[in-house]
Amino acid sequence: AQSVAQPEDQVNVAEGNPLTVKCTYSVSGNPYLFWYVQYPNRGLQFLLKYITGDNLVKGSYGFEAEFNKSQTSFHLKKPSALVSDSALYFCAVSYPGYSSASKIIFGSGTRLSIRP
Amino acid sequence: GAVVSQHPSWVICKSGTSVKIECRSLDFQATTMFWYRQFPKQSLMLMATSNEGSKATYEQGVEKDKFLINHASLTLSTLTVTSAHPEDSSFYICSARLVGTEAFFGQGTRLTVV
Numbered sequence: 001a002q003s004v005a006q007p008e009d010q011v012n013v014a015e016g017n018p019l020t021v022k023c024t025y026s027v028s029g030n031p032y033l034f035w036y037v038q039y040p041n042r043g044l045q046f047l048l049k050y051i052t053g054d055n056l057v058k059g060s061y062g063f064e065a066e067f068n069k070s071q072t073s074f075h076l077k078k079p080s081a082l083v084s085d086s087a088l089y090f091c092a093v094s095y096p097g098y099s100s101a102s103k104i105i106f107g108s109g110t111r112l113s114i115r116p
Numbered sequence: 117g118a119v120v121s122q123h124p125s126w127v128i129c130k131s132g133t134s135v136k137i138e139c140r141s142l143d144f145q146a147t148t149m150f151w152y153r154q155f156p157k158q159s160l161m162l163m164a165t166s167n168e169g170s171k172a173t174y175e176q177g178v179e180k181d182k183f184l185i186n187h188a189s190l191t192l193s194t195l196t197v198t199s200a201h202p203e204d205s206s207f208y209i210c211s212a213r214l215v216g217t218e219a220f221f222g223q224g225t226r227l228t229v230v
Binding site: 034036041042043044045046049090094098099100101102103104105106107108109111 | 120122146147148150157158159160162165207209211212213214215216217218219220221222223224226
């Protein structure tokens with residue numbers, strides 16, 4: 001079965017420091033991976049995606065993610081955290097394939113807390 | 117990006133009544149939409165796939181008769197929580213995708229059953 005794992009429930013980082021939110025995946029076939037962010041009582045906002053090509057993907061708000069096929073990982077990163085980055089982050093996978101009818105399956109989520 | 121709008125944003129209803137939540141794709145047509153449920157501090161659980169002009173496909177463990185889904189047009193899917201009970205209280209979110217894109221999400225509906 002297709003799945004996504006986020007091993008950390010919470011990540012705490014000081015403002016200005018780099019941050020990493022971890023994600024590993026298990027899919028059959030080509031992986032189509034996403035990161036979304038959710039603010040309280042809101043829907044999800046798209047950050048970035050990996051479909052094919054360069055392993056380092058750049059997205060919104062200065063975030064980037066590195067696709068690592070051998071480690072089946074897709075960690076989210078940012079060089080310098082902001083307090084406003086504090087939110088709930090979800091890693092997700094599209095299956096089967098990458099069509100408009102493909103489901104998006106989410107990881108358990110990681111709460112990112114940036115302290116001033 | 118494409119816009120998905122959900123209505124209402126929040127609703128409070130009495131136990132035993134039914135509640136309808138609308139999900140609209142505002143600037144694109146969506147033959148498929150998805151309904152998720154999110155419990156506090158938890159992930160999004162896919163409930164069902166809504167298919168325009170045909171029956172919805174429900175995930176295992178989701179009660180079809182409890183959560184009625186109708187996708188009557190290419191821009192509108194509705195989720196009706198029938199005979200709602202307090203345990204149905206949750207955050208419900210819909211999404212839709214264009215071909216070759218990520219999923220776009222509605223702003224969510226907070227349902228509280230009292």
